[in-house]
Amino acid sequence: MAHTYSVCRKCESVNKVDSDRALAKAPTCGKCGENLPMHGLVTEVNAVGLQKLIAKSDQPVVADFWASWCGPCRSYAPQFEQASLKNRNAVFVKVDTEANPSVSQQLGIRGIPTTLFFKNGREQSRQSGVLPEAMIGEMLRPLV
Numbered sequence: 584m585a586h587t588y589s590v591c592r593k594c595e596s597v598n599k600v601d602s603d604r605a606l607a608k609a610p611t612c613g614k615c616g617e618n619l620p621m622h623g624l625v626t627e628v629n630a631v632g633l634q635k636l637i638a639k640s641d642q643p644v645v646a647d648f649w650a651s652w653c654g655p656c657r658s659y660a661p662q663f664e665q666a667s668l669k670n671r672n673a674v675f676v677k678v679d680t681e682a683n684p685s686v687s688q689q690l691g692i693r694g695i696p697t698t699l700f701f702k703n704g705r706e707q708s709r710q711s712g713v714l715p716e717a718m719i720g721e722m723l724r725p726l727v
């Protein structure tokens with residue numbers, strides 16, 4: 584059974600979420616009952632949530648760094664969502680760089696969208712620009 588992770592906005596617990604169940608019904612936090620910030624299989628995380636999730640995940644984590652004012656970021660979103668549905672052996676997250684200004688500096692992100700691939704708590708690779716869905720799968724292959 585495929586699973587993913589989401590971090591609760593209210594209590595900051597990292598929740599392990601069954602992927603099929605998450606697609607059928609909006610998942611809630613196992614600790615406090617708050618709705619988890621998930622769209623399909625893509626989870627929104629803040630800077631703290633990203634670090635927690637990367638530390639806890641037993642799967643590679645694919646993180647899209649974006650902002651609402653960025654046109655290419657918005658056109659990337661559907662492809663990123665598609666990739667999350669096709670690669671259920673990875674965790675897909677989105678980080679709003681406007682709401683989390685420190686995160687870009689911390690990770691040395693110069694432009695958006697940029698996609699970072701993490702495994703075992705560490706960055707493995709990154710690619711800037713809008714990535715075709717198939718390319719996300721290719722970049723994941725050595726990590727799964």
Ligand SMILES: [Zn+2]
Pocket residue numbers: 591592593594595596612613614615616617
């Ligand atoms: Zn919670």
